[in-house]
Each structure stands twice: as C-alpha cells, then as structure tokens.
Amino acid sequence: MRYLLVPTLFAVFAGVKGANFAYEAELLTDADIGNFSAIAFGDVSTAAPLEGCRAAPGTAEWPLEREWSQLNSSLGGALIKAVPPAAVCYDGPSRDEAACNILLFNATFNRYYINNPVNQFSEWPEGDTCHLRPASGESCTQGGFPTFVVNATTVKQIQMAVNFARNKNLRLVIKNTGHDLIGRSAGAGSLSIWTHWLKDFEFVPQYKIGEYRGMAARVGTGIESWEMFAHMSTHNMTTVVAGGYTVGAYGGWIQGGGHSALASKYGLGADQALSIQVVTADGRFVTADPTQNTDLFFALRGGGGSTFGVVTSLVVKAHPPTTVLSSTIAYSVGGGFNVPVPGDTEKFWTGFDLYHQFGNKVVDNQGTACYVSRLTNTTFSFTTDIELPNVSEDFLAEFVRPLVEDLEAVGLNVTYEPPSPAGNWGAGAQGRGDTPGSTRFGSRLFPRENFEDPTLFAATQLAIRQSIEEGYTFHGIHMVPTEEVAGYPGNNAANPAFRKTAMHADLFDFTQQRGLTPTAFTQAHDRLAAAMDRWRAASPGAGAYFNEADLEEPDWQQAFFGSNYARLLGVKRERDPWGLFYAPVTVGSEAWAVVTEDGLPTQNGVLCRVNATAADAGRRAKRGRRVVG
Ligand SMILES: Cc1cc2nc3c(=O)[nH]c(=O)nc-3n(C[C@H](O)[C@H](O)[C@H](O)COP(=O)(O)OP(=O)(O)OC[C@H]3O[C@@H](n4cnc5c(N)ncnc54)[C@H](O)[C@@H]3O)c2cc1C
Ligand SMILES: *[C@@H]1O[C@H](CO)[C@@H](O)[C@H](O)[C@H]1NC(C)=O
Numbered sequence: 001m002r003y004l005l006v007p008t009l010f011a012v013f014a015g016v017k018g019a020n021f022a023y024e025a026e027l028l029t030d031a032d033i034g035n036f037s038a039i040a041f042g043d044v045s046t047a048a049p050l051e052g053c054r055a056a057p058g059t060a061e062w063p064l065e066r067e068w069s070q071l072n073s074s075l076g077g078a079l080i081k082a083v084p085p086a087a088v089c090y091d092g093p094s095r096d097e098a099a100c101n102i103l104l105f106n107a108t109f110n111r112y113y114i115n116n117p118v119n120q121f122s123e124w125p126e127g128d129t130c131h132l133r134p135a136s137g138e139s140c141t142q143g144g145f146p147t148f149v150v151n152a153t154t155v156k157q158i159q160m161a162v163n164f165a166r167n168k169n170l171r172l173v174i175k176n177t178g179h180d181l182i183g184r185s186a187g188a189g190s191l192s193i194w195t196h197w198l199k200d201f202e203f204v205p206q207y208k209i210g211e212y213r214g215m216a217a218r219v220g221t222g223i224e225s226w227e228m229f230a231h232m233s234t235h236n237m238t239t240v241v242a243g244g245y246t247v248g249a250y251g252g253w254i255q256g257g258g259h260s261a262l263a264s265k266y267g268l269g270a271d272q273a274l275s276i277q278v279v280t281a282d283g284r285f286v287t288a289d290p291t292q293n294t295d296l297f298f299a300l301r302g303g304g305g306s307t308f309g310v311v312t313s314l315v316v317k318a319h320p321p322t323t324v325l326s327s328t329i330a331y332s333v334g335g336g337f338n339v340p341v342p343g344d345t346e347k348f349w350t351g352f353d354l355y356h357q358f359g360n361k362v363v364d365n366q367g368t369a370c371y372v373s374r375l376t377n378t379t380f381s382f383t384t385d386i387e388l389p390n391v392s393e394d395f396l397a398e399f400v401r402p403l404v405e406d407l408e409a410v411g412l413n414v415t416y417e418p419p420s421p422a423g424n425w426g427a428g429a430q431g432r433g434d435t436p437g438s439t440r441f442g443s444r445l446f447p448r449e450n451f452e453d454p455t456l457f458a459a460t461q462l463a464i465r466q467s468i469e470e471g472y473t474f475h476g477i478h479m480v481p482t483e484e485v486a487g488y489p490g491n492n493a494a495n496p497a498f499r500k501t502a503m504h505a506d507l508f509d510f511t512q513q514r515g516l517t518p519t520a521f522t523q524a525h526d527r528l529a530a531a532m533d534r535w536r537a538a539s540p541g542a543g544a545y546f547n548e549a550d551l552e553e554p555d556w557q558q559a560f561f562g563s564n565y566a567r568l569l570g571v572k573r574e575r576d577p578w579g580l581f582y583a584p585v586t587v588g589s590e591a592w593a594v595v596t597e598d599g600l601p602t603q604n605g606v607l608c609r610v611n612a613t614a615a616d617a618g619r620r621a622k623r624g625r626r627v628v629g
C-alpha cells in the first residue's frame with residue numbers, strides 16, 4: 001500500500017507548508033504556466049463575477065481542441081474524455097459488446113461504478129439517460145455527465161483544472177465517489193475534477209494543534225469509509241466515517257455534516273477535522289485550521305462540498321478503538337395471507353409510539369437506532385437496529401429488554417435478535433454495496449423536544465404515520481451530535497439543527513423516477529412534498545440534512561444551514577467572487593440555475609446566472625445537447 005511510503009516521503013517534502021502527502025508537495029508554478037495563460041492563477045482582489053452562461057460544448061466559446069490537448073499535456077495526460085458508463089451497451093460510437101457484457105455481468109458489484117470517472121449513484125439528476133439495461137425507447141445521451149474529467153493524483157493537476165475552468169468560463173464539477181443523491185457531483189458540459197484516487201493515509205500517534213493533543217490521522221480525500229476500517233484496525237484506533245461503506249469518508253460527507261453510528265458519542269464528520277488542505281477558486285493551495293484561513297476552516301466543516309474549494313487532504317481526530325453493538329427488533333401486522341384485524345393496525349402504531357419514546361434512552365446512552373417501516377396494502381412492518389458504542393452484549397440485551405416487553409404487552413409478535421456487531425460499523429463489506437438507482441426522498445432533523453413534549457410528540461407521530469399510510473417508506477436515525485460530544489475545535493458550519501435534533505428522518509418515494517414524463521415526475525414530487533410539509537409543520541424552525549435531502553426543499557438556505565447561512569455566504573463571496581464552484585442548493589447557488597430543456601431540476605442543462613434571459617439560455621441548452629450513443 002502506498003501509505004507505507006509516506007513517512008519516508010514526508011521528510012523530503014516537509015518544506016511545503018501544510019502538505020500532508022507527497023501528492024501535495026509539488027505546486028503549480030509560473031514556470032509550469034509558461035505561455036499557457038489558460039492555467040494562470042486568479043486574483044480575488046480584482047475578480048469579476050462570471051456572468052451569463054457557462055461555455056457549452058459546440059459553441060464558439062468552448063475551448064479549442066488544441067487548448068484541451070495543451071491542458072492534457074500540462075496535466076501529464078490525466079485528461080479523460082467523459083463517456084457515460086453504460087454507453088458501451090447502446091448503439092453509437094461507444095458501443096462495445098465485450099465491455100457491455102462485463103458491465104452487465106459486474107453490475108451487481110459496485111466497484112465498477114465507483115471506479116468509473118463519471119458515474120452517479122442517483123440517476124435521475126443526469127436527465128434519466130443511459131441506464132444500464134435499456135428499456136425500449138430509451139437512449140444514451142451525454143445528459144448531465146461532464147465532458148472532460150481530470151483524473152487527479154496531484155494538487156498541481158487540481159490547480160491547473162481550477163484555473164482552466166475559471167479562465168475559460170467552464171462549468172466546474174468535483175466528483176469523489178459520486179454518491180451524492182441530488183446531482184451535486186454531475187453537470188452537463190463541465191470539466192470534472194475526480195478526487196477518487198487520493199487515498200494516502202498516515203497515522204499520527206501524537207498530534208498537536210491549537211488546544212488539541214492526541215491521536216490523529218492524515219487522510220487523502222479519496223478514501224472510502226470501508227477503507228478506513230482497515231486503517232483503524234491496523235492502528236488500534238477509531239475515526240468517524242459514514243455507515244454507508246462506499247461513501248467517501250472525506251469528500252462531500254465530512255464537508256456537508258456526516259452522520260454515523262458514533263454521532264451521539266463523537267459528533268458529526270465535520271466535527272472531526274483539525275486541519276484541511278484545499279485548492280481555492282483562485283487556484284492557490286492553502287491550509288485551513290484553527291490558526292490560519294479560519295474563515296475556510298469554519299466553512300469547510302459543515303458548509304457543504306463543492307462550494308469553497310477542492311479539499312485534497314485533512315488531519316482528523318483519532319479516538320480510542322470503539323466497537324458498536326446492535327440489537328435488531330422487528331414486528332409486523334397483517335402479513336402474508338392474513339387479513340389485518342382492525343385492532344392490530346392500532347397495535348402497530350402504539351408500538352411505533354413506544355419505540356419513539358424509547359429513542360430518548362438510546363441517544364442518552366450515546367447510541368443510534370434506525371428503522372424502516374413499510375406499508376403495502378395489507379402489511380405494516382417495523383424493524384430497528386438499536387446500536388450502542390462501547391458496551392457489552394449483556395448490557396445491550398438488558399438495555400433493550402424493557403422495550404421488547406412493552407411491545408409484547410401491547411400484543412405485538414416481536415422478533416428480537418440478540419446483540420451482535422453493528423452492520424454499519426466495522427470492516428465487513430470490502431467496498432461492495434450500492435449500485436445506482438433512481439428514487440427521490442425528503443428529510444427532516446426532528447428536534448429532541450418533539451419526543452419530549454406530549455403535544456409535539458403526538459403531532460410528530462401523526463405526521464409520520466400519515467406519510468407511511470400514503471405508501472412512503474420511513475427511515476429514522478436517532479442521534480444527538482451535540483457540541484458537547486463534538487468537543488474541540490467546535491465553532492463550525494454544521495447545521496445548527498443537528499445540535500438540537502434527536503432524529504434524522506427520511507421519507508422515501510421508492511417508485512422509480514426512471515421513464516416518467518416531466519409531468520409525472522413533477523406530480524410525484526408534489527405528492528412527496530405535501531407529505532413532507534406535514535413533517536415541517538410538526539417541527540417549525542428545524543432543518544434538514546444537506547447531504548440527504550430533497551433538492552426542492554423549501555427555504556433550503558434556512559433548512560440546510562440555519563443561522564450560519566449569512567456568514568457562509570460572506571465566505572463564499574470573498575473566496576470565490578467568480579462563482580466558480582457550483583452545485584445545486586449549495587451556499588451561493590441561488591445566483592445560478594441549470595437551464596434544462598424539459599424544465600426538470602436535473603443537471604442536464606447549461607449553468608446560467610439567474611438573470612440570463614430564458615430564451616438565450618434555452619438556445620444554449622439545445623446546442624449543448626449531444627447524443628453519445
Ligand atoms: C448508499 C449511500 C449511503 C450513505 N450513507 C450515509 C451515511 O451513513 N451518513 C451520511 O451522513 N451520509 C450518507 N450518505 C449521503 C452522503 O453523505 C452524500 O451522498 C455525500 O455527498 C457523499 O459524498 P462523496 O464525496 O462520497 O460523494 P460525491 O458525490 O463524489 O460528492 C458529494 C459532494 O461533495 C463534493 N465533493 C466531493 N469531494 C470533494 C472535495 N474533495 N472537495 C470539495 N468538494 C467535494 C462534490 O462536488 C459533491 O458536491 C449516503 C449516500 C448513499 C448514496
Ligand atoms: C509556448 O511555449 C512553448 C514552449 O514551452 C512553445 O513551443 C510555443 O511555441 C509557445 N507558444 C506561443 C504561442 O508562444
């Protein structure tokens with residue numbers, strides 16, 4: 001593994017201020033730029049905001065072939081022409097029978113997608129195009145996929161890409177794993193910076209910064225959660241990473257908040273960063289920590305990815321080794337051939353209330369619990385994994401026993417699994433897991449008081465029950481990532497609603513969005529939004545988690561950033577006066593819009609200042625559309 005080399009290499013490049021790894025040692029210089037002014041640095045003090053629309057492929061403004069190839073040679077050949085992964089299965093220039101067979105064969109293993117430069121795990125933001133197994137009438141277009149990708153393995157390449165995009169008025173995208181659920185790592189006609197291969201790691205037994213003294217880890221931003229578990233066991237420590245194993249541990253997850261099975265014990269992902277290396281919109285490489293570039297240090301910890309710069313590595317806290325045990329509890333009513341007995345349905349909801357009251361005990365013991373509750377016409381089912389860190393099996397078994405007894409006392413047939421290691425915390429999945437899908441959902445950070453005040457509790461439970469009865473799937477994760485458990489350095493941009501919450505809840509519309517007409521797509525969202533409105537009404541002033549959210553969340557600035565929004569917007573304007581970094585519903589993104597032909601909120605269109613006239617933008621959108629297959 002490369003990380004074994006790091007201690008030796010570090011001695012050589014320790015001269016570069018702030019660099020954690022060899023790939024950060026060599027920076028872009030004037031000599032590198034030479035007469036290729038397209039990759040020259042920007043200057044925030046004289047910056048003019050980018051106006052109108054970003055350059056679209058096929059227009060006069062788009063860089064010439066010669067310029068792309070000069071960029072490629074400056075990059076050392078790291079420029080990739082972007083092709084949607086499934087294009088090999090469609091008629092057209094990319095068709096490749098053998099590659100298609102490999103793809104079809106491997107489609108259940110997600111490594112193929114993770115190692116693909118452009119893939120997104122949520123398909124609808126691309127514009128519902130180029131699906132793996134084409135249904136009749138479906139085609140493969142470039143859609144919201146980028147046009148070129150920089151397969152970054154050095155900071156110097158990232159600096160060149162940032163400068164080229166800014167100087168050439170290109171849409172710039174940053175992709176790590178492509179897990180973003182609403183298209184934040186996609187964009188039609190864009191140059192994409194792919195951070196996936198920045199996987200260096202170094203354990204630091206004694207790290208000192210500001211008031212922090214203790215274990216830490218230097219981490220490259222391409223490391224996935226499952227890869228961190230190997231480092232944790234090698235070094236007998238724990239770092240906080242996502243429970244979704246293939247989620248990037250240090251890209252969008254940590255910058256946008258980041259919850260895990262340890263949220264109630266150590267806080268959010270954003271609470272773990274001690275020092276951050278970042279390429280800013282002017283192309284410069286800087287360190288943000290408690291003593292320097294403190295505005296960026298604030299913003300990059302919770303203020304969202306794809307907004308303030310391209311993060312290349314971090315130093316994060318390392319905690320003593322911490323195990324998590326889980327106990328699964330389930331019950332259902334009306335399953336199989338049974339016709340539901342009317343009274344049983346009420347028993348179901350009584351159990352649902354008992355569980356949510358018990359949630360307060362879970363979080364008080366630094367735990368999390370999550371469940372999915374589905375409705376088919378004849379079945380309600382409930383299942384939860386109650387998870388506590390650093391406890392014995394006996395402790396957890398005793399801990400959940402009162403809940404099991406209470407549920408049984410109601411007359412529910414409860415299935416109970418004795419404690420075992422949590423499925424979302426530990427080395428097990430080996431990088432396998434999710435494959436792309438196309439659904440939508442909404443979310444809410446329900447405040448703790450909603451589970452303590454009887455009136456609020458009743459309103460909350462009713463709002464959730466009604467949404468489940470409508471056919472949506474509910475998923476609630478109990479957590480209390482307070483500032484107390486987060487500890488030093490604190491003062492970050494994580495959504496203040498996280499500090500007051502006891503449950504992050506999602507409402508999924510598992511009906512496929514694929515193949516829907518624009519009208520049907522919009523109507524499906526309107527129905528979901530109406531169910532979400534009831535959740536919002538039951539939790540006025542609360543918020544929603546930026547990384548797991550509805551793209552069309554009303555008043556998203558308040559919902560995702562709360563009272564931090566004004567300060568974050570100030571940092572954004574100062575650090576990126578061009579408006580170079582853009583992704584939907586990120587800080588400052590209200591100044592921009594992706595103009596799509598079908599009017600849907602996808603990334604399949606040209607990015608324009610909101611004041612551009614619709615007609616002009618429409619013409620550009622048409623010209624930008626290219627058929628791949
Ligand atoms: C299957 C699945 C499981 C999940 N599990 C969890 C979970 O357990 N806990 C949780 O909190 N969330 C979870 N999420 C949500 C997750 O936090 C978001 O999808 C997150 O945006 C993923 O970040 P990424 O870097 O892996 O993905 P990407 O899609 O590559 O990036 C996400 C965003 O961050 C930006 N970005 C990425 N890298 C950088 C960088 N180096 N510098 C600047 N910007 C960057 C991108 O531009 C984009 O805007 C899950 C999502 C999925 C699909
Ligand atoms: C730019 O510099 C290169 C050498 O680095 C040279 O070959 C090329 O002709 C120069 N181009 C222009 C336009 O000056």
Ligand SMILES: *[C@@H]1O[C@H](CO)[C@@H](O)[C@H](O)[C@H]1NC(C)=O
Pocket residue numbers: 051052053609611612
């Ligand atoms: C709108 O954009 C144009 C450039 O496309 C610019 O000249 C103009 O000032 C902008 N208007 C506003 C209100 O920002």
Ligand SMILES: *[C@@H]1O[C@H](CO)[C@@H](O)[C@H](O)[C@H]1NC(C)=O
Pocket residue numbers: 072073076077078079080081
């Ligand atoms: C960039 O250069 C490399 C190496 O020469 C080449 O393999 C690759 O195809 C080039 N990329 C593009 C987009 O032309």
Ligand SMILES: *[C@@H]1O[C@H](CO)[C@@H](O)[C@H](O)[C@H]1NC(C)=O
Pocket residue numbers: 102105106111112
């Ligand atoms: C496809 O799967 C096979 C068998 O598991 C594996 O050997 C191969 O590397 C995979 N190929 C790709 C491109 O993922």
Ligand SMILES: *[C@@H]1O[C@H](CO)[C@@H](O)[C@H](O)[C@H]1NC(C)=O
Pocket residue numbers: 080117151153197
């Ligand atoms: C990207 O770079 C990595 C690391 O050098 C390499 O292993 C990988 O094959 C490259 N991917 C593509 C698609 O070029």
Ligand SMILES: *[C@@H]1O[C@H](CO)[C@@H](O)[C@H](O)[C@H]1NC(C)=O
Pocket residue numbers: 236320321
């Ligand atoms: C791991 O660390 C814990 C406490 O931090 C310690 O008790 C234990 O002995 C260590 N284990 C090994 C194998 O070093």
Ligand SMILES: *[C@@H]1O[C@H](CO)[C@@H](O)[C@H](O)[C@H]1NC(C)=O
Pocket residue numbers: 320321322390
């Ligand atoms: C786990 O619990 C033990 C006993 O209460 C305690 O000594 C230890 O510090 C705890 N470890 C962690 C990582 O919290």
Ligand SMILES: *[C@@H]1O[C@H](CO)[C@@H](O)[C@H](O)[C@H]1NC(C)=O
Pocket residue numbers: 377
């Ligand atoms: C379930 O109920 C819906 C209406 O609520 C109905 O359209 C559907 O046909 C029913 N499904 C089954 C399997 O009975």
Ligand SMILES: *[C@@H]1O[C@H](CO)[C@@H](O)[C@H](O)[C@H]1NC(C)=O
Pocket residue numbers: 332333334344347411412413
């Ligand atoms: C529990 O199981 C028994 C026996 O199968 C059944 O008669 C009863 O209806 C079930 N109760 C509920 C609430 O599902």
